[in-house]
Amino acid sequence: xxxxxxxxxxxxxxxxxxxxxxxxxxxxxxxxxxxxxxxxxxxxxxxxxxxxxxxxxxxxxxxxxxxxxxxxxxxxxxxxxxxxxxxxxxxxxxxxxxxxxxxxxxxxxxxxxxxxxxxxxxxxxxxxxxxxxxxxxxxxxxxxxxxxxxxxxxxxxxxxxxxxxxxxxxxxxxxxxxxxxxxxxxxxxxxxxxxxxxxxxxxxxxxxxxxxxxxxxxxxxxxxxxxxxxxxxxxxxxxxxxxxxxxxxxxxxxxxxxxxxxxxxxxxxxxxxxxxxxxxxxxxxxxxx
Amino acid sequence: xxxxxxxxxxxxxxxxxxxxxxxxxxxxxxxxxxxxxxxxxxxxxxxxxxxxxxxxxxxxxxxxxxxxxxxxxxxxxxxxxxxxxxxxxxxxxxxxxxxxxxxxxxxxxxxxxxxxxxxxxxxxxxxxxxxxxxxxxxxxxxxxxxxxxxxxxxxxxxxxxxxxxxxx
Numbered sequence: 001x002x003x004x005x006x007x008x009x010x011x012x013x014x015x016x017x018x019x020x021x022x023x024x025x026x027x028x029x030x031x032x033x034x035x036x037x038x039x040x041x042x043x044x045x046x047x048x049x050x051x052x053x054x055x056x057x058x059x060x061x062x063x064x065x066x067x068x069x070x071x072x073x074x075x076x077x078x079x080x081x082x083x084x085x086x087x088x089x090x091x092x093x094x095x096x097x098x099x100x101x102x103x104x105x106x107x108x109x110x111x112x113x114x115x116x117x118x119x120x121x122x123x124x125x126x127x128x129x130x131x132x133x134x135x136x137x138x139x140x141x142x143x144x145x146x147x148x149x150x151x152x153x154x155x156x157x158x159x160x161x162x163x164x165x166x167x168x169x170x171x172x173x174x175x176x177x178x179x180x181x182x183x184x185x186x187x188x189x190x191x192x193x194x195x196x197x198x199x200x201x202x203x204x205x206x207x208x209x210x211x212x213x214x215x216x217x218x219x220x221x222x223x224x225x226x227x228x229x230x231x232x233x234x235x236x237x238x239x240x241x242x243x244x245x246x247x248x249x250x251x252x253x254x255x256x257x258x259x260x261x262x263x264x265x266x267x268x269x270x271x272x273x274x275x276x277x278x279x280x281x282x283x284x285x286x287x288x289x
Numbered sequence: 290x291x292x293x294x295x296x297x298x299x300x301x302x303x304x305x306x307x308x309x310x311x312x313x314x315x316x317x318x319x320x321x322x323x324x325x326x327x328x329x330x331x332x333x334x335x336x337x338x339x340x341x342x343x344x345x346x347x348x349x350x351x352x353x354x355x356x357x358x359x360x361x362x363x364x365x366x367x368x369x370x371x372x373x374x375x376x377x378x379x380x381x382x383x384x385x386x387x388x389x390x391x392x393x394x395x396x397x398x399x400x401x402x403x404x405x406x407x408x409x410x411x412x413x414x415x416x417x418x419x420x421x422x423x424x425x426x427x428x429x430x431x432x433x434x435x436x437x438x439x440x441x442x443x444x445x446x447x448x449x450x451x452x453x454x455x456x457x
Contacts, residue, residue: 001312001315001331002310002312003310004310005308005309005310006309006310007290007309008292008309008353008355010355010358030353030356033351033352033353033356034333034351037333037351037352037353038332038333038351041331041332050309050353052355052356054356079345102421103336103420103421103422104346104399104402104403104418104420104421105333105336105339105346105347105348105399105421106333106348106421108342108345108346108347108402109342109345109347109348109351109352192420
């Protein structure tokens with residue numbers, strides 16, 4: 001039950017949505033509503049206006065551009081991402097993260113844009129968004145703005161989006177040949193949020209050595225992060241079990257890991273290494289085909 | 290301020306004035322009297338309120354009624370056709386897949402969406418498919434049996450339809 005009154009608008013263009021948001025006192029964008037509506041039930045969010053963007057059909061598209069960029073519209077549901085063949089083939093870690101969100105009903109309605117903009121520190125999709133170096137294209141009253149994923153997540157529930165801006169699409173750049181990726185998580189037994197989730201993207205050379213690696217970690221700290229020390233450690237190695245284990249051991253280096261009922265800070269640090277190792281192994285295997 | 294919406298519920302178009310804060314499950318139960326859809330937790334965890342929205346299993350406690358303007362909704366009351374129970378309903382009865390029955394409508398709707406996408410699932414796939422539905426009395430074993438049995442019934446009936454077409 002939602003006890004506070006609000007006005008509801010469902011404009012059919014993004015310009016209209018931005019204008020409506022601008023006119024409101026404390027308006028919120030409504031996509032799938034699977035983060036916002038629960039907050040409103042608890043009274044933790046009490047927007048005066050909800051701007052539902054569901055009628056803006058272009059925001060729902062998943063498409064490949066000529067240069068190989070895969071554009072995922074903000075309204076793409078976790079389910080549609082998990083079931084999309086192009087994403088499954090080119091961005092496996094994203095498909096696996098989307099398939100790991102909540103439960104089937106939540107995936108029917110919840111959207112990638114909503115999840116990223118809500119910026120729950122334990123959300124799944126931020127990990128592959130970071131590891132693939134995606135760009136979040138925001139649209140506001142002053143026009144378009146491209147925000148690299150690495151600059152997007154600021155703090156728990158805080159992003160680089162300015163008030164009145166809408167995260168319209170998430171742009172995943174084309175990955176080079178011999179690239180493989182994977183997402184693995186240790187999930188909270190009840191909520192299914194990521195206690196720790198790791199996305200690894202690995203590009204191998206023809207001889208099998210690791211040319212490039214990117215590791216996105218969610219759930220472990222106040223905001224999702226790139227495990228840069230581990231990335232550096234694995235690059236240039238043969239990508240064998242020993243090299244992967246040595247790199248994964250550095251995956252939480254320099255980070256303050258969270259402590260809560262599900263896992264202590266120390267345990268989370270351990271989980272980051274374990275899941276980084278498993279994700280790197282799987283991504284490396286896939287990179288080599 | 291209340292606004293008019295038109296939703297197709299179990300095949301019938303319904304136009305109603307709703308407050309923006311009204312949840313879909315409140316529209317179904319309180320306004321339309323379709324009390325087969327249950328409210329268990331009201332926090333999108335238990336799945337008792339699951340209905341189909343445009344064919345996809347959705348927790349009706351976590352969607353506003355206004356968001357379904359123009360949509361097609363199917364509740365447990367819409368599963369039986371011409372007085373004949375849906376195979377999923379028959380299987381839940383024959384496999385004793387319920388005790389108190391509170392979670393049953395949501396589980397059956399989830400199963401209908403799942404079986405539409407996966408006609409011959411493994412037990413592991415069935416167990417994953419019902420992750421969003423909690424049963425607090427009977428356990429999941431007979432529920433899994435029922436969904437497996439419904440899949441077989443639906444495949445057989447699809448095959449006999451094809452056979453009848455071929456004969457003709």
